Amino acid sequence: MLLKGRELRTTQLHLLCYNLFAFHRRTMVPPNENGASPKLEGKHAAIIVCWLLGNGCLFPWNSMLTIEDYYVYLFPRYHSTRVLSLVYQPFALVTIALLAYNEANINTRRRNLSGYILFSVSSLAVLVLDLATSGRGGLGTYIGICVTAAAFGISDAHVQGGMVGDLSFMQPELVQSFLAGLAASGALTSTLRIFTKAVFENSKNGLRKGASSFNPFSYLQF
Numbered sequence: 001m002l003l004k005g006r007e008l009r010t011t012q013l014h015l016l017c018y019n020l021f022a023f024h025r026r027t028m029v030p031p032n033e034n035g036a037s038p039k040l041e042g043k044h045a046a047i048i049v050c051w052l053l054g055n056g057c058l059f060p061w062n063s064m065l066t067i068e069d070y071y072v073y074l075f076p077r078y079h080s081t082r083v084l085s086l087v088y089q090p091f092a093l094v095t096i097a098l099l100a101y102n103e104a105n106i107n108t109r110r111r112n113l114s115g116y117i118l119f120s121v122s123s124l125a126v127l128v129l130d131l132a133t134s135g136r137g138g139l140g141t142y143i144g145i146c147v148t149a150a151a152f153g154i155s156d157a158h159v160q161g162g163m164v165g166d167l168s169f170m171q172p173e174l175v176q177s178f179l180a181g182l183a184a185s186g187a188l189t190s191t192l193r194i195f196t197k198a199v200f201e202n203s204k205n206g207l208r209k210g211a212s213s214f215n216p217f218s219y220l221q222f
Helices: 002-027 043-066 068-074 081-099 108-133 141-169 171-199 208-210 214-220
Strands: none
Touching: 002 081, 002 108, 002 141, 043 081, 043 141, 043 171, 068 108, 068 208, 081 141, 108 141, 108 208, 141 171
């Protein structure tokens, strides 16, 4: 039984190498008459799109982490600064482990689309939850926030590995742009948080207004 499993994996590895070789042969661009490679069209637009995809991948989760001062005010007895991260990490780890184990049977494009759709739905759920409760705390609202954090972990596990794997077959600049978007999401959310706290500092219920302003940004990313 073990020998059959090894033979199957070896066959899959050979097929993968063959497909990679065929892919590179199809994507090789012949040189022009002067012997120089022609300029690729749409490269800059693709780099911008990859940056936006990378930024949108972590923007919702970073937004939730950035407004944890609001959650501490809203849920003073539930230790949200610790619990949200503890909820997020196990779901992300288990999901990415399952995806890695079954990667040979998974359509990567559908995996990426599923992750981004779940990101969009979860970001909208945070906005709806805040509007439906009118900024009131309570156990039900706290459980809803924790479920959203778990959904962010599942989405992140779908998107990050799948997008890097797909972009690795393309130009190196696209992978770099995607990873730069991931890094920029933290800086962008921190800057927006400083700006919103300064704007609503002296207004009534300013903490909630400043935190709630992140939710439309998270949803509009998609």
